[in-house]
Structure formats: structure tokens, C-alpha cells
Amino acid sequence: MMFLIRHQDKERDLKLMHKMSITKDMIPAMQSVVPSTMATVSADGVPNVTYVSQVFYVDDGHVAISVQYMNKSWKNLSENPNITIILTHPATAKMWKMKLVFKEIKYDGPVFDNMDMQLTAIASMCGMEERFKLKAILICEVSDIKVLFDGN
Amino acid sequence: METENTHDSIIALEKRKTEIVRLISIELNKPVALKEKLNNILLFLDTIFGLKHTMLLLPADEKHLTVFASRGYEQKGLGATINFGEGVIGVVANRKKKLRLNNISWQKQYVHTAMGPSTHTIEIPGLENAESQVAIPLLADEKLIAVLSAESEDLNFFSTEDEEFLMTLSQIIGLSIQNTQIIEGLEATVKERTYHLEMQKQKLQHANSSKDRLFSIISHDLRSPVAALQSVSKLMHHYMSADDMPSAIKTAERVAKSTQSLNVMLDKLLTWSLTQTGDIKIEKVPVDITSLIKEVLGVYEDAMFSKNIACNFDHQPCPCIVTADMNACFTIFHNIISNAVKFSYNNGLIAISMHLNDDYLNVIIADNGTGIPKEKLDCILTNSVNISSKGTANEKGTGIGLAASFYMAKCINAIININSSPSSGTRVSVSLPI
Numbered sequence: 001m002m003f004l005i006r007h008q009d010k011e012r013d014l015k016l017m018h019k020m021s022i023t024k025d026m027i028p029a030m031q032s033v034v035p036s037t038m039a040t041v042s043a044d045g046v047p048n049v050t051y052v053s054q055v056f057y058v059d060d061g062h063v064a065i066s067v068q069y070m071n072k073s074w075k076n077l078s079e080n081p082n083i084t085i086i087l088t089h090p091a092t093a094k095m096w097k098m099k100l101v102f103k104e105i106k107y108d109g110p111v112f113d114n115m116d117m118q119l120t121a122i123a124s125m126c127g128m129e130e131r132f133k134l135k136a137i138l139i140c141e142v143s144d145i146k147v148l149f150d151g152n
Numbered sequence: 153m154e155t156e157n158t159h160d161s162i163i164a165l166e167k168r169k170t171e172i173v174r175l176i177s178i179e180l181n182k183p184v185a186l187k188e189k190l191n192n193i194l195l196f197l198d199t200i201f202g203l204k205h206t207m208l209l210l211p212a213d214e215k216h217l218t219v220f221a222s223r224g225y226e227q228k229g230l231g232a233t234i235n236f237g238e239g240v241i242g243v244v245a246n247r248k249k250k251l252r253l254n255n256i257s258w259q260k261q262y263v264h265t266a267m268g269p270s271t272h273t274i275e276i277p278g279l280e281n282a283e284s285q286v287a288i289p290l291l292a293d294e295k296l297i298a299v300l301s302a303e304s305e306d307l308n309f310f311s312t313e314d315e316e317f318l319m320t321l322s323q324i325i326g327l328s329i330q331n332t333q334i335i336e337g338l339e340a341t342v343k344e345r346t347y348h349l350e351m352q353k354q355k356l357q358h359a360n361s362s363k364d365r366l367f368s369i370i371s372h373d374l375r376s377p378v379a380a381l382q383s384v385s386k387l388m389h390h391y392m393s394a395d396d397m398p399s400a401i402k403t404a405e406r407v408a409k410s411t412q413s414l415n416v417m418l419d420k421l422l423t424w425s426l427t428q429t430g431d432i433k434i435e436k437v438p439v440d441i442t443s444l445i446k447e448v449l450g451v452y453e454d455a456m457f458s459k460n461i462a463c464n465f466d467h468q469p470c471p472c473i474v475t476a477d478m479n480a481c482f483t484i485f486h487n488i489i490s491n492a493v494k495f496s497y498n499n500g501l502i503a504i505s506m507h508l509n510d511d512y513l514n515v516i517i518a519d520n521g522t523g524i525p526k527e528k529l530d531c532i533l534t535n536s537v538n539i540s541s542k543g544t545a546n547e548k549g550t551g552i553g554l555a556a557s558f559y560m561a562k563c564i565n566a567i568i569n570i571n572s573s574p575s576s577g578t579r580v581s582v583s584l585p586i
Contacts (some may be wrong), residue, residue, distance in 0.1 A: 028307075031254040035262055053262055069266075090255060090307060117251045121243040122259045125276070128267050129237070 021060035029087040030057050037086040040076035048072040056115050064111050067136040077102050094151030100140035112137050180328035189332050190221035203302040210298050217245055229277035239276040241301050244287040252286045252315050255307050284309035288318055290326030297326045381410055434563050439481050440471040448485050452493045461496045466505040474513050474584045480560035487553035488517050488580050494543035495521035512583045520577040
């Protein structure tokens with residue numbers, strides 16, 4: 001569906017020349033194709049790595065992470081707000097390491113609703129809408145992005 | 153230079169969007185039926201946006217959506233339902249917010265990996281291997297009018313910009329569908345009311361013709377015997393003044409006979425008027441049909457004697473009790489036996505028999521009289537026209553007796569069947585529920 005000219009993308013690319021932001025080619029990596037890996041560290045330096053079902057694009061400088069089953073990660077974040085996420089492009093396998101800073105946890109609002117609708121739709125298709133629920137979302141600021149693998 | 157190009161592309165994009173809005177507005181303003189309108193919308197989206205697999209679902213009730221139009225599917229799936237809250241479409245219907253899902257199969261696989269195998273999955277109309285899906289609620293005044301769904305087997309088929317523009321279009325599409333639904337609803341209401349008015353008109357016409365018939369009976373058939381009574385009462389006065397007692401007694405007998413026939417006619421008119429106003433009150437009590445038929449035969453004893461009609465009443469088993477309304481039963485048998493006498497020739501035969509089974513008492517009244525021509529019988533059975541015929545001895549009729557009998561039978565759940573032909577007489581069967 002390519003009838004529209006992607007002018008917004010062009011504008012976005014121009015801005016990216018000046019600050020560390022999410023780029024257009026990273027968007028497909030946030031479509032929940034390949035689950036992203038999220039690492040957190042406790043105050044005394046004990047790491048925890050887990051998969052997250054959704055890393056949701058909020059704007060060029062922010063993402064939202066779904067909170068479903070992350071007891072250890074949540075404990076770590078309450079002590080240390082720094083997060084590292086690995087994103088993988090579903091078609092090219094290009095990988096990014098994105099450093100984030102946890103800003104706030106949200107239980108409602110437009111971003112929460114959107115992520116919740118996506119999860120509910122998928123879960124209901126699998127007959128698991130009662131078990132697979134979104135508890136909250138973590139709003140995080142992007143502090144650094146590095147390409148780990150250029151892909152095919 | 154690059155900024156200029158970007159500016160030009162923005163202008164071109166806005167022009168394109170405006171053109172699309174103009175085109176779809178023209179399409180939506182066409183006065184067509186809802187089904188055609190929905191199909192046209194999907195055709196438009198395919199032509200302009202390249203949306204190959206689309207469907208429009210309308211709320212069937214507060215919990216279900218029904219597929220009303222679809223395009224690009226092997227099975228059209230029309231009439232298929234989706235529960236609110238199930239799948240992309242169901243969630244959109246529930247929340248009244250747009251939703252775009254990409255890479256659906258991977259996401260489903262992730263859910264299964266995280267949660268284990270599911271005990272059940274839902275069947276949703278649409279592409280079996282859909283990877284991308286957009287569903288948009290079509291709203292009018294915050295009310296869900298329909299859900300537009302577009303699917304693709306490609307990964308990441310839909311973009312945010314496309315979705316936003318479809319949302320813009322969704323408002324005018326939703327309003328247009330709602331307007332068409334209102335118009336079709338009004339048309340259906342007008343049609344329904346016209347039908348009811350037509351029915352009422354027919355009933356009134358029937359009632360009017362019945363009223364005309366009543367006036368005709370009152371003015372002619374009823375006035376004659378009253379006038380005759382007036383004459384014979386004067387004659388009686390004359391005979392008594394002249395002390396001619398034998399002539400006075402003979403005249404008194406004629407008065408009695410006239411009043412009996414007048415009484416029968418008044419009964420019929422009263423019953424008929426009650427059937428016309430619907431004021432009949434049915435009171436079900438045990439009724440001995442054998443005794444009732446004997447009573448009716450007693451009324452016509454003289455008439456049968458004068459035409460030398462033999463009556464064979466086989467009243468075994470006796471008594472035959474049914475639970476019914478006494479007056480209704482009397483009206484039914486009174487009219488049927490009256491007709492049998494009226495249309496029997498001199499030296500004719502009337503046979504009455506009764507048969508009892510588990511549910512019904514069947515009473516058969518057969519005569520070898522004039523019979524009823526087919527077209528007249530059809531009119532009687534359809535109750536379309538009140539037809540009066542003179543009997544074999546020029547007995548007058550009202551044409552309302554059988555109509556009243558059928559009405560009474562309906563009131564007490566009885567069934568009347570008539571078999572008749574001009575050559576073999578008439579056979580009437582009355583089935584009364586026990």
C-alpha cells in the first residue's frame with residue numbers, strides 16, 4: 001500500500017542528522033516479529049535478561065515496553081533505570097543495541113490502549129485473552145543506538 | 153533544494169488526498185441500496201488504495217458483528233459473525249478505536265511459546281494466512297456503524313500514514329452508511345405501514361359490504377315478516393270482532409309460525425353482529441353434543457315434516473361430551489342443519505352421524521339436496537362474500553349463517569370441512585376437540 005509519499009519519513013531523516021533518534025529502518029524491528037531482548041541490572045550489579053513481546057514506537061526519542069511477566073526486571077528498574085534492548089529487523093536481520101532510560105510506568109492512556117488492543121487481538125486469536133494480558137507499559141527515553149549487525 | 157522537493161511532495165500529497173476524498177464523496181452520495189453501497193466502498197478502496205482483501209461488518213446486536221460485504225476472498229463469508237472482543241475486528245468493535253497488526257503469525261507463535269498450547273482457537277472469517285491487518289471503526293455520533301477490515305498476506309503491508317488517512321475517510325463512510333440505513337429503515341417502515349393500511353382498508357371494505365348486507369337484510373328480509381305480522385294481527389282482530397273463532401285460531405297459528413321464523417332470523421343477526429365486532433365471549437363448559445343436536449332438530453321438525461325430509465341421527469356413542477362454548481356449538485349446528493333442511497328436496501334425506509376418537513368428536517351432517525356449486529363453495533370457505541340463496545321451497549336466507557359458524561368454530565378450535573357437489577348433495581364434517 002504505497003500510494004502516499006512518505007514525506008514524514010524524509011523530515012524525520014533530516015532531524016536524525018542532529019540527534020540520537022529512532023530511524024525509519026528500525027520501525028519494522030518494533031513490529032513484534034522477532035521478540036526483543038531486554039537487559040536490566042540491579043543496584044549491586046546483578047544482570048537480568050528477558051524477552052519482551054512489544055517494544056512500541058512512541059516517537060523518535062521514546063519507546064514503550066510491555067509489562068507482562070517481568071518481576072526481576074521490574075525490581076532492577078526500581079533500583080537502576082537503565083535498560084539495554086536488542087532489536088532485530090524481521091527481513092534483513094539487521095540488529096540494533098538501543099540504550100534506554102526508564103521514565104515512567106503507565107496503566108492507561110493512548111499508548112497503553114494501543115498496545116493493549118494489539119495484545120488482546122493476538123491473544124484472542126489464540127484463545128488466550130483471559131491469560132495473556134497487558135499489565136502496564138514502561139515509557140523509556142532513547143539514550144543511545146548502535147548497529148550490532150548490518151544484516152543481509 | 154531538498155527542502156523545496158519536500159515542500160512540493162507535501163503539496164502533491166495533499167492534492168492527492170483531496171482528490172481521493174472528492175471521489176469517495178461522489179461515490180457515497182449515489183442513492184443506492186445499502187448492500188450495493190457497501191460493495192462500492194470496497195471496490196473503491198481496492199481501486200484507489202490497492203486493498204485486495206477487505207470486508208465490511210455491521211453490528212448484528214451488542215455482542216456480534218456480521219459480514220455484510222467482502223472483496224477478494226475465495227469464500228465471501230457473507231453472514232458470518234464475529235464476537236465483539238475477538239480478533240482484530242472484534243477488539244476494534246469493542247474499543248471503537250482503529251487497530252493495525254503486522255506479522256500476525258509470528259505474534260501468535262510468540263503467544264503460544266509464552267503461554268503454551270491453547271485449548272481452543274477462534275474461527276474468524278478472512279484470510280487464513282493473514283500477516284497484516286487493519287481494522288477501522290466506522291462511527292457516527294460515537295455509535296459504531298460498521299467495522300472496515302483490510303488484510304494482506306504480506307508482512308508490514310500497512311503503514312501508519314495509510315492508517316491515518318483511512319481513519320479520515322472512515323468518518324464520511326460511516327456517516328454515509330448510517331444515512332443509507334436510516335433511509336432504508338424509513339422505506340421499510342413506510343412499506344410496512346402501507347401494508348397495514350391496505351389490510352385495514354380491505355377489512356373496512358369487507359365490514360362496509362357486511363354492513364350493506366345487514367341493512368339489506370333488515371330493510372327487506374326482516375321487514376317482510378314484521379309487515380306480515382302487522383297484517384295478520386289486524387286480521388285476527390277482525391275475526392275476533394266478528395266472533396269467528398276458528399279463523400282467529402288459524403290466524404294465531406300463522407302468527408306463531410311467523411314469529412318463530414323471525415326469532416331464528418334475529419338470532420342469526422345477533423350472532424353475526426357479534427362476530428363482526430369481535431365481542432364474542434367464549435366460556436368453555438361440558439357440552440352434550442347429542443342433546444344439542446336433538447334440540448336443533450326439534451326447531452326444524454315442522455320444516456322437515458312439511459318437505460317430508462327423513463332424518464337419520466345415529467347418535468352412538470351417547471352422550472358425547474366435549475368441552476366447548478354452548479352458544480358457539482349451537483350456532484354451528486343450528487346453521488348447518490338449517491342449511492341441510494333448506495336445500496333438501498321434498499322427500500330428501502339428512503343423515504347425522506358421530507365418531508369419537510382420542511382427540512376429537514367428528515359430527516357429519518350429510519344431505520342429498522341441491523349441493524353447492526364450486527365457485528359458491530370457494531366464496532363460503534374463504535369467507536370473501538356473504539351469499540344468500542333461496543331454499544328448495546323458496547326459503548329465504550341471510551347468507552351469514554355459515555360465516556358465523558366458521559367464526560365460532562375458530563373461537564373454540566373446531567374444524568369445519570364441507571364437501572359438496574350439485575349432483576350428490578352436501579356433506580359437512582365438524583371436528584370438535586374433546
